[in-house]
Amino acid sequence: MARNLSMSEAVNEALDQEMARDPAVIVMGEDISGGTGSPGEDDAWGGPLGVTKGLSVKYGDRVMDTPLSESAFIGAAVGAACSGLRPVAELMFVDFMGVCFDEIFNQAAKFRYMFGGKAETPVVIRCMAGAGFRAAAQHSQMLTPIFTHIPGLKVVFPSNAYDAKGLLVQSIRDNDPVIFMEHKNLYDTKTDVPEGLYTIPFAEANVVREGGDATIVTYGQTVQRSLDAAATLASEGIECDVIDLRTLSPIDMDTVLESVEETGRLVCVDEANPRCSIAADVSATVTQEIFDSLKAGVRMVTAPHTPVPFSPALEDIYIPGADRIASAVRQTVAN
Secondary structure (H helix, E strand, O other): OEEEEEHHHHHHHHHHHHHHHOOOEEEEEOOOOOOOOOOOOOOOOOOOOOOOOOHHHHHHHHEEEOOOOHHHHHHHHHHHHHOOOEEEEEEEEHHHHHHHHHHHHHHHOOHHHHOOOOOOOOOEEEEEEOOOOOOOOOOOOOOHHHHHOOOOOEEEOOOOHHHHHHHHHHHHHOOOOEEEEEEHHHOOOEEEEEOOOOOOOOOOOEEEEOOOOEEEEEOOOHHHHHHHHHHHHHOOOOOEEEEEOOEEEOEOHHHHHHHHHHHOOEEEEEOOOOOOOHHHHHHHHHHHHHHHHOOOOOEEEEOOOOOOOOOHHHHHHHOOOHHHHHHHHHHHHHO
């Protein structure tokens, strides 16, 4: 049976059900169990936005508060994964990855390769990403390109509650390190989510809308913005495929190429900065692989190459919106 859950509830349920199923699954992070049992409070808050609330009371010392040292507890999570556990480490914001990047890209990402395929590191690093939360330049970045560049890491970015649960369960069960990104602006968005456990395989993009005039490729928060743009364009007689990548490494380029071969036009939408972004990667791959199928030049709709502004008015302009996406599609269809 499906219920209407928010993305934060879906993430919580995935953790809860996987911890109940597999005693090797542990959760660690800053302030995820602090306060449990204190006067007037039966449960911990569950992280900065309460996503893991309820797990501490239920699973005791399998939910661990960590010091305010990302390098320490991410290193501990990687070590635990090498020792038979399946840690899910919650890093408050993806922006904090810089202080623990050695543990991620020099250690966890390389163990399988360095030890001839015999080493497994089943660690999931959950983190919030993206702008629009009025959290300023140090807590709002979309750093997906940094992680997709590193061989050995898997990178996941759901756009809705249903995908969040299925992809997180898949990530926990995977034997390689997974960077699991959650857009903080999507935590309250709801969709139907089955009660039982289910998985969504990596590298299977979701065609969330079909149309023959142009292809829009995106992920995360900009999926809904792309759907809004496609609805506006449909009223003008322009029909678009909208593809939600869901996982960025591995990435499902087959679905993208198949769509663009049919439509002949591509618009890549990415909240990340434009240089070396997912949009740039997809654009380059399409141009290289099926250049002769293109009827017009590929267009990218991205954030500008600047830090995320704190000003609400500027931040709203910073994030690719439906109007900008629709304008890019109109321009490519006109050529």
